[in-house]
Amino acid sequence: MHLVFGMRRTPPELPFAPSGHFTIGTFVPGRGLRGIAPISYHRKSYEGICAALVSGEFRPDVVITCATPPDEQGRRTLGGIVSYLDLAMARAGRVVVEEVAWLPYIAGSAPVPDDCEVLAVRPAPTGPTVGFSADHDEIDARVAAHIADLLPDRPRLALGIGRIPDALALSLAGRGDVEVLTGVVTEAVAGMAADGALADATIRSMSVVGPPSLLLWAAGADVVLSSSTTIQSPSWLGGQDRFVAVLGALSVDGAGNVNSERIGSRTVSGLGGAPDFARGAAASANGLCIVAVRSSDAHGKSRLVDVVEDPTLDGAWVGAVATEHGAVRLTGLRPAERRRALAAIF
Template sequence: MTTWPDIASSAQDALGGLPAGTRLVAGNACGTPLTLLRELGRRPASAGAVVLTLGITLGEPDLAEAATSGAVRVRAWHVHGEIRALHREGLVDYLPLRLIDVPEVVLDRTDVALVRVGPPDADGWCSLGPSASYTLDAIRRARLVIAEVADDMPRLVGDGAVHVSELDRLVASEVPMARYEPVVPSAVSAAVAAHVGAILPAGATVQLGIGAIGDAVAAEVSRIGDAASLRLHGMLSDPMIPLVDAIAARGGAPVQVVELLGSPQLMAWADGNPAIELHDSQRIHHPREISRIPSFVSVNSAVAVDLAGQVVAETVRGGVISGVGGSADFAEGAHLSDGGMRVIALASTTAKGHSTIVAGHAASDLVTASHYNVDAVVTEHGVARLRGRTRAERRDALISVAAPEHRAALATA
């Protein structure tokens, strides 16, 4: 007989009675439990501080009031959107963390998991919707699981479901799913993407990061992908739909993903779609698993690359803007893959015209990838191949893909 969880009349009831010191973790990306987070954001300081740890948080969780009063201490291993703004105000602690380390570092120390699920089917199974990165693991390790239930969660093939008996409290949610809006490629990002597409080997399996460059490369990979028999891995967004459809049409195996990041149109397309499979990070992100995929190409963006090849992707002038996330996991797997490649793709200048190819990084910035963990750096000016090159050769290659107006200064730095 299925054991049903408590049905709370409101999010306030569902979160009621959490003692000071309680450690919570919330679901990720488009699976962000906005109803529960907004209620947590109304926690009074008199109730005592709880600790909330987050990954990619989309939408508007409205945590500012509780973070300011000290009712909720917020930690995040990926600083995005509202969480980035709170971090600038000193209200969020940054936790540098690879995604494959989340279970051991965060979930093993979690008291309460806050998740978003779809309503149970006839057999009691609830969809985790667009995000399986660590959600199921959080549910099974936390002492208390509070789930908001929403009708807009797609049901995906794979490991994206939890039985209702594993949930302790349910609360209905009328808040729409958090959205990720792809960025329309600019002329510069499209040029970067074209250079990335030109170096992808036929039959490669490609992983892409999020952001303007990632979205541009996604569009380019989808454009050239079927002719080159390309595959995708890790994350899907709206621009990737045509390539996934093409892979299915040619009889290819389902694309394995850990997240869907996109619009309601993406979610509707993914609902019940056998062309994709949702799995957790320990399967999708783990370098051991990735190493078994031949010609795996990891493509991630960055803030800046110095002339030694060191990559800063988490910070701007010392302020955190993102996180390590899965980039290190994918890069390590690509290095171990037969024919794999680790690519950093970025525009050669910032919006203010500053060079992103730099002589050296500021002391306050965090180096996300070391100089020996990058095979190629791509800008709109071309490809700097670093693997197997000396420091002097790497320096010359990187200067060659910098913006022309900055090359002389870099050469004499």
């Protein structure tokens, strides 16, 4: 049996250790799965996962997920998610759900098959929830300020999970013209709504991830979920004017190629939707792919490197890079000009 995990904040409680008969893989290695060894990294973006499901390359036998309580017609949904799970459930032999008593329906959430098996009912949480990212600091705020200066009027913004995206959300308070078109709605997006950053437009995403308060907010707000086949489609995103993707990095080379997966030989994150958003933003009229990164790591080592091998993002998709020292636009620059421009902000 091969068990494939999606994004996790906390380690799973496994009944036994991985072995020759029981193996574990994931599309998103990271925080909740770092203690599991061995683990296989299935290196696909969300668009790639969808393509693998459609082609049959990836065909799950069982999908295990959370779901809402049944409505008056006895129907359940995934509550705050569509992602690629709509495709996975349609192709799986069995769908097993954990019913979450407090989980609301958010517009567009994927319906669960009527013949699903209900494994258990989870009550409302009683303790604090674990966030995906640590609190941002002054350096993150300076990076965010430089990103804000790059945004066009009325941007359609893809904002990910992390310290810099959280800081950026705060820096846009009162702006009033930001539309959200993103992979995941986080507490930062709810904060933007409260702070007057958002335009009067539907928030579009493939998921809402956070504490119960966030999902309950999204259920009552103008939030509409769609499948990864749309939200993570570079061609569809490229047709959205002023689409701006703000993406994180662990290192960048002089050509603008980006690594957001590896620290040394250790894989700490997955492709996620980054390549899909980057390609879409690069193709969008007045759009922009912005890579946001602190100039050095926790040990003071520069994140500007000679060469990024097997990059997460091709430098051709990257329109700008921002650090705490400034931001540079790379579009149209020759290779030597790119290297000099990047060296000035690292």
